[in-house]
Amino acid sequence: MPTTFRIKRFNPESESPQPYFQEYELETEQSDTVLDALIKIRESVDESLALRCSCRGAICGSCGMRINGHATLACKTKVVSLESPDGTVQVEPMNNMPVIKDLVTDMGGFWDKIRQVQPWLQPAGPKPDAEYIASPESMKHLTGVMGCIMCGACVSDCAALEVDHQFIGPAALAKAYRFVADPRDGASDSRLLALNTPGGMWDCTRCMECIEVCPKEVGAMDRIMDLRAKGIDHGIPSTCGSRHAEVFADLIEHKGRLDEPLLAMRTFGLKNIGQMLSFLPMTLRALVRGKLPRSGPLHRAIPGIDRIRRLFRHTRNLP
Amino acid sequence: MKYAFFPGCVSKGGCPELYQSVMQVYPQLGIELEEMTTASCTGAGVLQEKDLRLGDILNAHTLALAEQQGLPIMTICSTCQGVMSQANHRLKSNPEYLAEINRVLAEEGITYRGTTRVKHFIWILLEDIGEETILQHVKRPLTGLRAAPFYGCYLQRPREALGFDETPSRAKSLETVIDLLGAEVVDFPGKTRCCGLPLLTINQPNSLKMVAHHTSDAKEYGADLMVTPCPLCHLNLDGLQSKAAKQNGMEIDLPILHLPQLLGLAMGLEPKGLGLSRNLVATESVLEKIGIRV
Numbered sequence: 001m002p003t004t005f006r007i008k009r010f011n012p013e014s015e016s017p018q019p020y021f022q023e024y025e026l027e028t029e030q031s032d033t034v035l036d037a038l039i040k041i042r043e044s045v046d047e048s049l050a051l052r053c054s055c056r057g058a059i060c061g062s063c064g065m066r067i068n069g070h071a072t073l074a075c076k077t078k079v080v081s082l083e084s085p086d087g088t089v090q091v092e093p094m095n096n097m098p099v100i101k102d103l104v105t106d107m108g109g110f111w112d113k114i115r116q117v118q119p120w121l122q123p124a125g126p127k128p129d130a131e132y133i134a135s136p137e138s139m140k141h142l143t144g145v146m147g148c149i150m151c152g153a154c155v156s157d158c159a160a161l162e163v164d165h166q167f168i169g170p171a172a173l174a175k176a177y178r179f180v181a182d183p184r185d186g187a188s189d190s191r192l193l194a195l196n197t198p199g200g201m202w203d204c205t206r207c208m209e210c211i212e213v214c215p216k217e218v219g220a221m222d223r224i225m226d227l228r229a230k231g232i233d234h235g236i237p238s239t240c241g242s243r244h245a246e247v248f249a250d251l252i253e254h255k256g257r258l259d260e261p262l263l264a265m266r267t268f269g270l271k272n273i274g275q276m277l278s279f280l281p282m283t284l285r286a287l288v289r290g291k292l293p294r295s296g297p298l299h300r301a302i303p304g305i306d307r308i309r310r311l312f313r314h315t316r317n318l319p
Numbered sequence: 320m321k322y323a324f325f326p327g328c329v330s331k332g333g334c335p336e337l338y339q340s341v342m343q344v345y346p347q348l349g350i351e352l353e354e355m356t357t358a359s360c361t362g363a364g365v366l367q368e369k370d371l372r373l374g375d376i377l378n379a380h381t382l383a384l385a386e387q388q389g390l391p392i393m394t395i396c397s398t399c400q401g402v403m404s405q406a407n408h409r410l411k412s413n414p415e416y417l418a419e420i421n422r423v424l425a426e427e428g429i430t431y432r433g434t435t436r437v438k439h440f441i442w443i444l445l446e447d448i449g450e451e452t453i454l455q456h457v458k459r460p461l462t463g464l465r466a467a468p469f470y471g472c473y474l475q476r477p478r479e480a481l482g483f484d485e486t487p488s489r490a491k492s493l494e495t496v497i498d499l500l501g502a503e504v505v506d507f508p509g510k511t512r513c514c515g516l517p518l519l520t521i522n523q524p525n526s527l528k529m530v531a532h533h534t535s536d537a538k539e540y541g542a543d544l545m546v547t548p549c550p551l552c553h554l555n556l557d558g559l560q561s562k563a564a565k566q567n568g569m570e571i572d573l574p575i576l577h578l579p580q581l582l583g584l585a586m587g588l589e590p591k592g593l594g595l596s597r598n599l600v601a602t603e604s605v606l607e608k609i610g611i612r613v
Contacts, residue, residue, distance in 0.1 A: 203518070206472070228368045244520055249369050258360050258363065260329075281562075286558065302359065311377060
């Protein structure tokens with residue numbers, strides 16, 4: 001069947017190096033992946049099309065690109081599985097990284113951030129006679145995160161990276177978790193401290209894009225949440241990020257509900273009073289507009305609060 | 320059609336106009352609501368950063384309350400919906416985990432059997448009330464109005480927990496409703512992206528960049544307004560829009576409406592009753608466009 005591929009092209013060596021879309025009409029088979037189609041285009045229609053691929057079996061992670069608006073592996077995406085209103089398949093290079101040419105991106109920044117989390121085991125204590133041993137049970141929860149093939153799909157679609165390239169990003173944070181949660185590693189505290197800084201684990205906006213686009217079900221955002229929980233457990237110095245989670249939990253325990261003003265005040269703390277005060281004009285405008293909470297100005301506790309408090313207490317007694 | 324109504328914290332707090340507009344529209348749609356006054360906050364994904372199991376216990380408690388009432392839950396917040404859907408998915412798909420959570424609930428004499436369905440108001444509109452009935456209620460078609468949809472992450476991801484596989488139409492529910500109400504859908508790339516609210520107290524510049532990016536983008540695509548089924552998104556996109564515009568050296572002024580506010584306008588209800596004067600970005604331009612004198 002004929003399919004139209006709308007491919008984003010970019011050639012830095014052209015006279016006017018601006019990205020543009022080019023359409024190709026191609027006969028595709030039922031079994032064709034997007035990668036098959038792109039290779040056909042390159043081999044039989046336009047040899048100037050640049051793309052990167054290797055294994056063709058969703059193992060090497062080379063053919064990450066955006067297909068119909070989301071990052072994925074071209075070799076894992078069947079053309080027939082794609083839906084679009086006008087029947088075209090749109091293919092673009094990955095986002096949040098520089099484009100070298102057409103669909104080929106520069107992964108240099110990606111690898112720099114992976115290196116930043118020191119992705120190797122750092123055991124503590126005396127060296128064993130043979131290898132460092134971990135039981136299969138103690139490693140089982142890490143099989144998902146160890147399945148990462150470093151394709152960059154999560155980084156491409158990360159909403160926090162889109163507005164701040166300093167953010168370390170989901171792939172590096174998932175890799176950090178892989179070592180923080182490894183029972184043989186002895187550097188968890190220093191790893192968590194390093195991530196408890198601007199651009200670190202608290203700068204994820206919890207949008208779940210990385211979970212959706214990952215071809216290997218690494219669940220990067222869930223691992224970032226695990227890192228945050230471990231950070232709080234390990235007693236890392238409090239930041240606006242950790243206080244936000246702690247205060248939120250405390251408010252639910254005492255009121256059963258969110259209390260937005262109190263959450264903001266306690267999250268910012270005295271240290272960040274300037275930031276707190278910067279919300280004053282908005283708060284005043286809201287009050288003038290009659291945005292008064294229905295649960296009372298001080299957000300009364302919900303009627304069933306005693307049971308909610310007891311549920312918190314029961315949970316604390318769990319192993 | 321009767322539902323256990325879970326209003327969520329923000330419709331009782333920072334966005335009282337959402338609660339107000341729901342109260343205006345629902346009686347006319349043939350649904351009954353019984354408000355869940357003793358249910359706690361879902362944790363909004365924030366409590367879950369600290370303790371996922373505790374979040375699941377609180378949500379199992381809410382789900383059990385509705386189960387006792389024999390009613391499905393209606394939410395009016397993408398975040399409440401998503402967090403409860405995820406908890407329900409974990410509990411229903413893992414009997415051992417459900418039993419572990421029930422051991423805690425048993426201390427309070429309650430059990431969750433895993434039968435409660437949780438539905439956002441927008442899904443109830445399309446799946447339970449139905450397109451035909453909605454059309455019958457459109458007394459003031461929003462002809463000529465260009466509306467950009469903005470879902471909120473939790474009403475789009477993860478697809479599995481949200482039941483997108485069984486009901487694929489949920490992925491485009493907002494576009495469907497905008498179209499039914501007679502307005503034109505402004506499709507723009509940011510419609511399923513993050514509004515930035517989770518970062519507001521953690522990294523304010525990044526949070527506001529997201530607000531500025533999405534609202535200015537929708538405006539560039541020709542939107543007269545943005546409509547959202549998530550009050551948390553509304554807090555950021557409406558409440559912080561002027562601050563975001565200032566930070567990024569822009570002028571935006573894009574009205575952000577809650578879904579029931581847009582629905583209510585199309586149903587012929589009065590703007591005041593729908594709480595439109597409480598939105599921080601002025602909505603007069605929207606009203607003028609559909610022939611309501613301001």
